[in-house]
Amino acid sequence: MNKKLYRSTENKAIAGVCGGLAEHLGWDADRLRIGYVILSLLSAAFPGLLVYLVLWFVIPENPTPS
Template sequence: MIAGVCGGIARHFGWDVTKVRLVFVVSCLLPGPQVLLYLLLWIVMPEQP
């Protein structure tokens, strides 16, 4: 909902956006570069009108 990254991923693969967001939030509890990956995707992904 912040940058539309999870929504864009869900739309691209035909997945439910709520599940993608839930997986991202849960993955943030684990150690790793999830936030950096999100920021990178925010920059790289094209904007939808």
């Protein structure tokens, strides 16, 4: 139950942030991406883009793909 959060190396569109979050939470990655884009657009896109970039640099890439 102590699962670490990593960026996905297999399920990624740009940097693997949404794929890694989806794997960690047990959600569908495509639905998470769509929700993230919609939420970002509703908040004038800039905060969503900034959060994605920060997560890209903060979350380490998965060293051992599953």
